[in-house]
Amino acid sequence: MRLSRFLPLALCLGFTALHAAPAPAITPASVPVAETAAVPAKKAAAITRIDPTFWWVGMKNPKLQLLVHGPGIAGSKVELANYPGVTLEGFQKLESPNYLVINLTISPETKPGKLKLEFKGAKKTKYEYELRARTTPGDKSKVQGVNSSDFIYMLMPDRFANGNPKNDIVKGMKVERIARDSMYARHGGDLKGIEDHFDYLKELGVTAIWPTPVVENDMPKASYHGYALTDYYAVDPRYGSNEDYVQFVQRAHQQGLKVIHDVVLNHMGSHNYLFLDQPAKDWFHQWPTFTRGNYRDGTVNDPYGSAEDRKLFNTTWFDTTMPDPAQENPLVANYLIQNFIWWVEYTGLDGFRIDTYPYSNPQFLMSWGKAVLDEYPQLGMFGETWVQNAEGVAQQAFWSRNGFAPVNGFKSNLPGVTDFMMKYAIEDALTKEAGWAEGIAKIYYTSQGDWMYEDAMRNVIFLDNHDMSRVFSVLGEDVKKQKMALTWLLTERGIPQLYYGTEILMKNFSNPDGLVRSDFPGGWAGDKHNAFTAAGRTPQEQDMFQHVSKLANYRKTHPAxxxxxxxxxxxxxxxxxxxxxxxxxxxxxxxxxxxxxxxxxxxxxxxxxxxxxxxxxxxxxxxxxxxxxxxxxxxxxxxxxxxxx
The missing domain is CATH 2.60.40.1180 (Golgi alpha-mannosidase II)
Incomplete structure (x- = not known):
């Protein structure tokens, strides 16, 4: 997500205002039924959905919280038919009459099957909730983790390649058009488009793919980026179905490619059903009057900081259309924790990149990290910690596992971070004159600070991304400097990440962001320029592609x-x-x-x-x-x- 120097500019959205505002005036719309709902509509007339949509036996944490949504469902009592190993611990009403929370305990010996839930109110409703067999612990092809032997390719699915034109427009969604000449419209890229170019990525030396969020983003503006999710349990149908995503991960694994799932803990889209029909007022941070956040992550660990400043950082909305979940609420925390565990078990994905990591509630971050890693200790995890150049390595290291004592009760358990400090260092090295601590020396002093991390090899190093000016433009479109930057990326410590198109000299400055999110040439039928093939690349593009490919493939086979x-x-x-x-x-x-x-x-x-x-x-x-x-x-x-x- 984008965070500019003093005032965030709606980062990935292209919107123009950010604040911690009261809930925008939005008229509730009909809520879609989850694609994976396990019950025929005639049996669930009073139930719109249950989250999680299904679960598994054999999870390390035996507790399961179900959030039931349906008109007037709070007036029902819940009964569970006898099911060996499963105990109904109770259910509770929320402020909204349209929600119930059901608490279950699933013992280790429980077998897969369907729980029979009965809701007794003005009308009796039966619902079969599926418990599946857990496969991840015994399947070595799933949840492989991400480490320093990997080379990550970051891309925006909507802008990479259109493999299935049939899903470009989905009736009933708030945007029903494709406009490739608009930087804020949908362009039509999808999961199939990425899959069609696995061979290209493998030739380049890539071992892991990081798409920006693939979950549903049914927002009326700039929905292509994915960071304002509207359904925690559904892939955006313009990318494919939930099952398409499962198959995407499986096919990537078959090709020797890992998949990193971009997750958003800090906010959601204002057209999410949870916001349109809020379970309770305390599920979101809502201010009585317009309140602008300070966007200062330093307030969290400032020894002289005020509680008010910390509140203005952690409880404000990221944007007018991005409600801020109240993660200090245990029900909200459980909902989010279960969701991201669900995606790992359901798909077998290999890692999480956590968007706007410092903005979430610090205590929640510790609970979330522990819960996920307890279930999947091998899962790769790194958080976006966009600290500014002047803040230094110490501020960045604070957000990952480190040697620091707890500060204000926070002790990070995040394995690694996106290493903005190293990005600033290589940029300074190639754009500023050498001095005692300037120019090339910036790399020396930045890496010297690695003593503050538990293991800096788990940090993701990069040159640019979807929120920043492309490195080729930053370096004055100097091919020699670009090669130096890429050589550093593929020989430095940590996990290298390449932003799509850097290998073919894609350029532009992030003013606005849409300019650095252009379509990859050749990803659409009829493109005159196809950079996916050697024959379609210009000599200069081919030279840079070969430079990256040679180093990346050498790196892959040389552990040193x-x-x-x-x-x-x-x-x-x-x-x-x-x-x-x-x-x-x-x-x-x-x-x-x-x-x-x-x-x-x-x-x-x-x-x-x-x-x-x-x-x-x-x-x-x-x-x-x-x-x-x-x-x-x-x-x-x-x-x-x-x-x-």
Missing amino acids: LHSGKRMHFVPDGSVYTYFRYNDQGQSVMVVMNAGKEDKTVDTARFAERLQGYTSAQDIISGAAVLDLKSLKVPAMTTLVLELKK
């Missing part, structure tokens, strides 16, 4: 580079040198010259890492380097040398 140790040396002017190595004798030397002049580097001071090595191979050019005593490094060039004994 993706999971080895790291040692760096104090920068010498515009030259910065670091090594990636392991105990098995693999060693890669990376020499960055960010200056405007060629440099001859005396390697004597690197003896600590060069001892025993007599030659090298230049990974990018393929040339042999027979003398390691000195190295000639052209201006704006990075050497990647595999050392030989």
